[in-house]
Amino acid sequence: MTLLEAADVTVRFGGVTAVRAATVDAAAGQVTGLIGPNGAGKTTLFNVITGLQRPTRGAVRFAGEDITRRATHERARRGIARTFQRLEAFGSLSVRENVLVAAEIHHRHGRRRRRHQQSPAQVAERLIARVGLDRYAHRPADTVPTGIARLLELARALALDPRLLLLDEPSSGLSTAETEAFGELLRELAGEGKAVLIVEHDMDLIMRVCDRVTVLNFGAVIASGTPAEVRADTDVQRAYLGGAE
């Protein structure tokens, strides 16, 4: 089921068209990859989906509702969470405290109240274990390596129990083993019914974990399909993979 649709989105910054008539969707239970060269418009499209950037044209629909004019916090309350390329954690708080803050915010303002809801502290412990942060739980967030800080961003996003998770280059800074575990985690999250939309430069990871991939080039969608279809697409090879595959 399509949960998110960013339809026919155009974003202009003065004379620069960062995104041109692009349509991208994400389905519940699937991992969707959004790839393209530097400057292709991926982050701008994420900003349109989360409400940080108003599109010049086009619409964003989430769970059947037009949210194009909704504020960022209203979208978050409906179940959209994201991580940033630039890390956003509170540097002087520990890794555990950072996750706890997000869990507490969700506990107070969350859209779904469950009868047997876990406490914020229980949620934080569970998520720290789940993303593999146990070893770092007591370290101040600004002292952990970049890859670990990205996992912290993921744990903070998951603390909001989102229906749609937007991940902006989540694997950079991770070791090969950590990237492998991260890919498995993405598959698990999709298996639980979440929609995952991921911007990522690691093509092995994209090809391994994604159900579908959309390719942007100079702001426009040049291909969309399964990883195998996209890999075989001659426009994609020319524009992005440089024939190197």
Ligand SMILES: Nc1ncnc2c1ncn2[C@@H]1O[C@H](COP(=O)(O)OP(=O)(O)OP(=O)(O)O)[C@@H](O)[C@H]1O
């Ligand atoms: N606030 C802004 N003002 C003017 N131009 C912008 C702004 N934000 C992005 N751009 C331009 O829009 C284009 C798309 O940028 P964007 O960051 O969305 O690409 P990207 O695909 O995420 O790139 P990367 O892979 O390097 O992160 C680029 O040409 C960029 O310089």
